[in-house]
Amino acid sequence: MSGGENETGSKGTILESDAASVLDVICQVLETGTFDSSHLPKDPVIRKRLEKTVIAIGAVQNFALCLSKGDLDSRLDVKGISAGCLKSLQSNLRHLTWQAQQIAAGDFSQRVDFMGEFSEAFNHMIRALDAARAEMKQRERELSSLNARLLTEVTVRRQMEDSLRESEEKFRGVAERSSDIIMLTDKRGQTTYIAPSVRGILGYNVDEVVGKMPGDLVHPDDLDSVYELIRKNAAGEAKTKEIEVRVRKKDGDYAILDISVSPVIEGGIFSGMQVIGRDITDRKKAEKEERLTRERFETLVKISEMRDASELELSECVLNAACRMTRSTLAFIGTITPDESVMDIITWSRSTMQDCKVAESPLHFPVQKAGIWADAIRTRKPKIVNHYTAPHPGKKGLPEGHVRITRFLSLPILDNGKVVMVAAVANKPEEYDDADVTRLTLLMQGVWGNLQRRRSEEALKKSEEQYRVLFEESPISLWEEDFSDIKVWIDAKIHENVRDFRTWLDSHPEDVTGCAIMVRVTHINRATMALFGAASHNEFSHGLSGIFTEDSYDVFREEIIALAEGKNEFEGEAQIQTLNGERKIVLIKMTVVPGYEQTFSKILISIIDISDLKRIDKALRQANKQLNLLSSITRHDILNQLMALKGYLELSQRVIDNPETLSGYIKKEQQAANTIEHQITFTRDYQELGVAAPEWQNVNASIKKAVAGLLMRDIHVDVDAKNPEIFADRLFEKVFYNLIDNALRYGGEEMKTIRFSSQESNASLTILCEDDGVGISPDEKKHLFVRGFGKNTGLGLFLSREILLITGITITENGTQGKGARFEITVPKGMWRMKGVNE
Numbered sequence: 001m002s003g004g005e006n007e008t009g010s011k012g013t014i015l016e017s018d019a020a021s022v023l024d025v026i027c028q029v030l031e032t033g034t035f036d037s038s039h040l041p042k043d044p045v046i047r048k049r050l051e052k053t054v055i056a057i058g059a060v061q062n063f064a065l066c067l068s069k070g071d072l073d074s075r076l077d078v079k080g081i082s083a084g085c086l087k088s089l090q091s092n093l094r095h096l097t098w099q100a101q102q103i104a105a106g107d108f109s110q111r112v113d114f115m116g117e118f119s120e121a122f123n124h125m126i127r128a129l130d131a132a133r134a135e136m137k138q139r140e141r142e143l144s145s146l147n148a149r150l151l152t153e154v155t156v157r158r159q160m161e162d163s164l165r166e167s168e169e170k171f172r173g174v175a176e177r178s179s180d181i182i183m184l185t186d187k188r189g190q191t192t193y194i195a196p197s198v199r200g201i202l203g204y205n206v207d208e209v210v211g212k213m214p215g216d217l218v219h220p221d222d223l224d225s226v227y228e229l230i231r232k233n234a235a236g237e238a239k240t241k242e243i244e245v246r247v248r249k250k251d252g253d254y255a256i257l258d259i260s261v262s263p264v265i266e267g268g269i270f271s272g273m274q275v276i277g278r279d280i281t282d283r284k285k286a287e288k289e290e291r292l293t294r295e296r297f298e299t300l301v302k303i304s305e306m307r308d309a310s311e312l313e314l315s316e317c318v319l320n321a322a323c324r325m326t327r328s329t330l331a332f333i334g335t336i337t338p339d340e341s342v343m344d345i346i347t348w349s350r351s352t353m354q355d356c357k358v359a360e361s362p363l364h365f366p367v368q369k370a371g372i373w374a375d376a377i378r379t380r381k382p383k384i385v386n387h388y389t390a391p392h393p394g395k396k397g398l399p400e401g402h403v404r405i406t407r408f409l410s411l412p413i414l415d416n417g418k419v420v421m422v423a424a425v426a427n428k429p430e431e432y433d434d435a436d437v438t439r440l441t442l443l444m445q446g447v448w449g450n451l452q453r454r455r456s457e458e459a460l461k462k463s464e465e466q467y468r469v470l471f472e473e474s475p476i477s478l479w480e481e482d483f484s485d486i487k488v489w490i491d492a493k494i495h496e497n498v499r500d501f502r503t504w505l506d507s508h509p510e511d512v513t514g515c516a517i518m519v520r521v522t523h524i525n526r527a528t529m530a531l532f533g534a535a536s537h538n539e540f541s542h543g544l545s546g547i548f549t550e551d552s553y554d555v556f557r558e559e560i561i562a563l564a565e566g567k568n569e570f571e572g573e574a575q576i577q578t579l580n581g582e583r584k585i586v587l588i589k590m591t592v593v594p595g596y597e598q599t600f601s602k603i604l605i606s607i608i609d610i611s612d613l614k615r616i617d618k619a620l621r622q623a624n625k626q627l628n629l630l631s632s633i634t635r636h637d638i639l640n641q642l643m644a645l646k647g648y649l650e651l652s653q654r655v656i657d658n659p660e661t662l663s664g665y666i667k668k669e670q671q672a673a674n675t676i677e678h679q680i681t682f683t684r685d686y687q688e689l690g691v692a693a694p695e696w697q698n699v700n701a702s703i704k705k706a707v708a709g710l711l712m713r714d715i716h717v718d719v720d721a722k723n724p725e726i727f728a729d730r731l732f733e734k735v736f737y738n739l740i741d742n743a744l745r746y747g748g749e750e751m752k753t754i755r756f757s758s759q760e761s762n763a764s765l766t767i768l769c770e771d772d773g774v775g776i777s778p779d780e781k782k783h784l785f786v787r788g789f790g791k792n793t794g795l796g797l798f799l800s801r802e803i804l805l806i807t808g809i810t811i812t813e814n815g816t817q818g819k820g821a822r823f824e825i826t827v828p829k830g831m832w833r834m835k836g837v838n839e
Contacts, residue, residue: 022050029057060086072097077495079488096122108133145242149260152276181257181277187270189214189230201257201279203250219246219254233263234270244280256281289435314454318447325443326409326436328425333444334365336419340377342366343422373410377419382411382441386431409436413448421448477528477586477607483563483600485518490564501564505557512557516548522602531609533578540579549583551575559590563600568592573610583830584611611830612727645672694807696725697732698835699767703756706736710744720757724765727831729806731799738796739769739823747773747821765832767825775817784813807831 021041041047056078063086066074072094076083092115099110108130112119181201184193194209202209202217209217214226222245229243242261246254257277264272319331334343343365367374372392376383385392386407408426412419423444428436471478489511490501498504505512524540532547534540548556555574562570570590577583586607593602648669655661700719707717717740726732736756743754751773759766776784785801801811808828815822 022046025050025054026057029054029061056080059083063090067093079491081484103129145258145260148276148278149242152260153262181275181279183209183275183277184264184272185275186272187230187234189226189273192272201277202247202255208250217247219248222246229261230273233261233273236263236270244284245277247277255279256284314447314451318443322423322425322440322443325439326425326428326432327430328409328428330405330408330426332424333447334422336367336377336421338418340367340419343370343374343377373408373424376410376412376422376424380412380414380419382409382437384409384432384437407432409440411437411441411444413441413444415448415452421451471523472525474525475527477531477609478525479521479528479605479607480523481603481605482520482522483518483603485520486515486560486563487598487600489515489518490560493564501561505560512553512560515560516553516556528607531578531584531607532576533580533582547576547579549575549577555588562590563592568597576607584609585614586610642672642676645669645676648672694727694729696727696833697730699724699726699756699758702733703736705733706740709737710740712744715744715747715751716753718753718755720755722758723835724758724767724827725833725835726765726767726809726827727807728809729803731803735800735803735811735825736769738800742796743769743771743773743821746776747771750774751820760834763829765827767827769823769825770815770820772820775815775820776813777817781813785811 041050059076059078060082063074063076063078063083067086067090072090074090076087076090096112096115099112102110103126108126110126112122115122179197179200180195181198182195183191183198185191191210191212194206196206198204198206198209214230215223218226225243226245243259245257245259247257249255256279258280259275259277262274263270264274315333319333322331323329336343365374367377372383372385375381384407388405388407404427406427408424409428409432410422410424413421413423421444423440425432425436425440471480493501493504521541524537529535529537529540532540552574555572558572559570568591572588573585574588575583575585587610589606589608591604591606592600593604596602648665652662652665652669655665700723703717703719740754743751747754751771754769754771757768757770759768785797804811804825808831810826812824812826813821814824
């Protein structure tokens, strides 16, 4: 049962008798995928909702079945968390399918990072496949080389045997048709013959190579290996040998040759060598790039996994990789200020820290004063200097203690057109080139992206922490709420072609209550608990259903309409009630938290208590109305007295010779003047009425102040222990002053006590002022609060009534003549509060 309905219920309410049927239908759908429509409840609204729910469950089941069979093209139009999870699974399976296709096509760079332990297993498989492929290629190369050597050996042996016996020309014909370099040397290694293919590979003519020694063309670092090979062949220790050798080309560059060497034996004596060289420069470059690319990705993966490492530790890891990838010995990373005027070194490479005194502490470089290394910032382009000792424009030298520089490469990393970081490497054994620029740029761009993500995550975390502090400490009532189910409801209605949500909710008011049930309050701050009088979150949660009035649901309805119309903010006034039943007028503001516009899963609600402001506004309006009325009455009364005074003055002039008659007129004139004086004196008090906003005032304190300002004789004033506060005009104290003064004047000689007490009820608070004097006659009671009635000025009780009326408080007298006066001050709900006994 819900909403307090009886057993017969109403449309749209599930009866207890129907609950089992509803559950049976849902269970039947979940277990079999079908249901018996005869088991549906009779109520058309519930039946329609249940049918809609059953259809949605069936759609989700069918979609899940399609996924289980490998059908990744199936569509699911149902919204919600379960549907969203299945759609996400479908998207992941599609992506995995695509990645599998890429792997089948030979792309082993695929990685998965969104499926937990499966991702780790998948990536391990790819790495294993990649390693297996590399090993297979290596074996293929080895087999190819072995086949080549075997083929060469067979060919050479056959040719040597046949050619030496038959014709050397036959060997030369074979050599000159080969695409590899075929060369003959003497026993010292001096070239005696080389095939014409040398021109296409190294750029030399045949006559430019014949007669050359290994030291004339082979890279100095490879000479020892070449001469060791000659020695072993001469000694018969190695009939064949395969090594990689760098050979200088005619243009000064080096080609990498995979050479196979066989000894030439004549008459059983070593006479030289036959050398076959295959150009593997492009292959070695490709292998190098593949290795460097793999290292770059591994470095980026490593730093992405170093979640707890500092930026300094990440930078050191990156610099070590940068040195390896560019074969450099020195490196640094620096960040640039937003105006690109200053660079701060984050860290130096480990080798720099060991050898350079300048690197012992971070440096602060103004770009304007920096040398050629800062050209990368100024030009926004990489800067390569391969001859650092040579003169360069803008070169300003190195600081004392700086490690020696032979060549360097610096490059800028840009973000939105701004230089944000500079990376530099130095002292590569050979010259830097565009390949180094590409490698370092790709590495550093990945590093910068990682740093940006880390900084964004840290900033977001810090922002979230600050938000939480502000949220908790805010003096305004703040709520975090989850409207995601309402988002699903809105989308479903739009899918049903509902466009005018205001009209829809007018005709379906039960949907407002239904949406209210969908809202989940995820967090509230301390100000919220204070506003609603809750001692704990648990107490607040249990009393949540009772704080909303009918007016609150009207505002909630407007919130739904605003969200349905695409608005992310809404503001309105509502009436709520605290856990103890006190009603308050509040200003409610709803804001969809940025980033959650598509789900409504985080909405911030702020509630400001404007009850006092509303009371003040109403009171000031009332005071202004009363002031205008009284001003008009007072002006009229004074004018009447002035007319009377002027009339008696005129009559006095006529009887100036008649002292007796003149004396009578003068008394009338004095009486009119006194009346005018009383009226003007009264306006002095009355002008303060409503000047300031009403405020909460303590009743007992006001009584004590009034007593202190009067001559009490031997009259005792008794005040009960209750301690109420009244929301009233600042002249509220004058009410008690006038009541006590009135009792002192007219209570009689026998009066001994004036008593004040208060009585609470559900609707109001009654403050009683009673005395044991002579009381007030029934005739006087009729005019007691009329302006001007009384034996003194006739304004005291009238003013008291006006003061109270500003905030809706009334005063009456219902005492019994002969037993004492009894004044009742009635305070409406919302205009009083109890502060506790003698607080």
